[in-house]
Amino acid sequence: MSDYKLGVAYALEQDQKDDLKAYRQQFHIPKDAAGNNWIYMTGNSLGLQPKSTKSYINEELEDWANLGVEGHTQGKTPWLSYHELLTDKMAQIVGAKSQEVIVMNTLTANLHFMMVSFYKPSKTRFKIVIESDAFPSDKYAVQSQLRHHGFDDNEGLVLWKSRRGEVLLRHEDLETILEEQGDEIALILIGGVNYYTGQFLDLKRITQLGHKYNCVVGFDCAHGAGNVALNLHDSGADFAVWCTYKYLNAGPGSLGGCFVHERHAHKKDLNRFTGWWSHNKQTRFNMRDEFDQLPGAEGWQLSNPPILSMAAIKASLDMFHEVGMSKLITKSNKLTGYLEFLLKQLGENTIRIITPYNTNERGCQLSIQVKNANKALHDKLTNEGVISDWRAPDVIRCAPVPLYNSFTDVYHLVEKLKSILNEQ
Numbered sequence: 001m002s003d004y005k006l007g008v009a010y011a012l013e014q015d016q017k018d019d020l021k022a023y024r025q026q027f028h029i030p031k032d033a034a035g036n037n038w039i040y041m042t043g044n045s046l047g048l049q050p051k052s053t054k055s056y057i058n059e060e061l062e063d064w065a066n067l068g069v070e071g072h073t074q075g076k077t078p079w080l081s082y083h084e085l086l087t088d089k090m091a092q093i094v095g096a097k098s099q100e101v102i103v104m105n106t107l108t109a110n111l112h113f114m115m116v117s118f119y120k121p122s123k124t125r126f127k128i129v130i131e132s133d134a135f136p137s138d139k140y141a142v143q144s145q146l147r148h149h150g151f152d153d154n155e156g157l158v159l160w161k162s163r164r165g166e167v168l169l170r171h172e173d174l175e176t177i178l179e180e181q182g183d184e185i186a187l188i189l190i191g192g193v194n195y196y197t198g199q200f201l202d203l204k205r206i207t208q209l210g211h212k213y214n215c216v217v218g219f220d221c222a223h224g225a226g227n228v229a230l231n232l233h234d235s236g237a238d239f240a241v242w243c244t245y246k247y248l249n250a251g252p253g254s255l256g257g258c259f260v261h262e263r264h265a266h267k268k269d270l271n272r273f274t275g276w277w278s279h280n281k282q283t284r285f286n287m288r289d290e291f292d293q294l295p296g297a298e299g300w301q302l303s304n305p306p307i308l309s310m311a312a313i314k315a316s317l318d319m320f321h322e323v324g325m326s327k328l329i330t331k332s333n334k335l336t337g338y339l340e341f342l343l344k345q346l347g348e349n350t351i352r353i354i355t356p357y358n359t360n361e362r363g364c365q366l367s368i369q370v371k372n373a374n375k376a377l378h379d380k381l382t383n384e385g386v387i388s389d390w391r392a393p394d395v396i397r398c399a400p401v402p403l404y405n406s407f408t409d410v411y412h413l414v415e416k417l418k419s420i421l422n423e424q
């Protein structure tokens with residue numbers, strides 16, 4: 001980390017040496033009116049489009065045009081089994097076994113479907129723990145599940161908060177919650193990587209703690225998938241959900257991913273919502289059979305999936321597969337470390353990074369608190385072609401994504417921030 005250097009020459013040199021530099025060329029980088037590339041730092045919100053996506057989608061449009069319904073079985077990539085082509089590659093990204101992973105529905109929908117199976121409250125054990133700054137959709141989903149089961153959502157919701165004067169979560173505080181209320185808690189649902197602070201929590205440690213108190217443990221990995229080594233299988237978590245439009249570059253509103261630990265793969269007595277896609281594939285189209293539960297994560301599917309969206313996911317996963325998470329993470333640590341190094345030059349009195357310093361506790365995102373900042377700062381950055389994300393009251397989130405962001409992107413981001421701050 002100490003070998004970072006100031007000056008643009010260093011950034012250019014790192015880009016030259018970068019093993020993954022060719023991948024930037026494989027993405028559409030949006031441009032300003034003058035034709036300059038945006039400095040795109042919001043891959044944590046919507047990943048950029050791989051140039052290959054169009055041809056993957058076009059192939060399915062052509063099969064549909066030429067084959068109609070026969071595309072289900074006769075297409076180049078038959079639609080009936082299309083989702084199976086995503087499973088192994090997605091499982092590698094999140095560190096799971098193939099049987100544990102399925103691409104289906106959307107993130108919040110999957111969260112609900114997982115709670116249908118894994119949130120089984122009783123009169124005495126019904127509470128749900130989430131982080132106090134959980135992503136709003138997750139909070140709303142959990143509150144509505146509490147109400148759905150007839151509980152008061154204030155009484156049922158337990159918040160894991162950071163301490164006064166701090167922003168990051170401490171594991172000891174979750175331990176305290178469980179010591180005090182463990183036998184009333186049915187479910188612990190935590191964002192694996194917090195969307196606001198960028199803190200990557202220890203999934204295995206949280207799971208072990210929860211299981212010690214007989215709680216179900218699930219994670220929302222929307223900000224983790226394609227960003228950090230999640231090792232979902234080894235974590236022991238009961239379930240996890242994520243989306244594919246953030247770090248996984250599969251396009252706006254694209255399908256979600258879902259993990260169910262293999263120890264639940266054959267549990268036919270688990271309550272769940274089902275549809276024909278949860279039924280044994282061999283006899284699905286007989287249409288008359290008694291329901292025959294498909295084992296594994298696949299058994300949580302309901303519907304035949306939207307192939308055009310899956311084609312975009314396939315384009316992206318093929319690229320992730322080629323690169324591999326370990327190379328991505330190596331570059332990511334270096335690139336984000338470089339951003340951290342440059343930001344520190346601006347002085348701790350001006351800028352405070354709220355994301356953890358330890359690379360094992362973060363992904364590529366840094367959340368930057370700027371002293372006396374308001375949204376005007378963010379708007380100026382946007383005018384300068386830096387696309388970042390503003391969270392009130394004073395945080396700018398920047399996510400240099402190792403697949404397509406460069407060291408020079410990071411260099412220019414900080415230079416522009418510096419000159420805007422100097423003007424103030």
Ligand SMILES: *Cc1c(COP(=O)(O)O)cnc(C)c1O
Binds near residue numbers: 107138191195220243
């Ligand atoms: C992005 C994100 C969502 C969005 O949910 P959708 O159902 O895909 O709209 C929910 N939760 C978290 C933690 C997220 O980061």
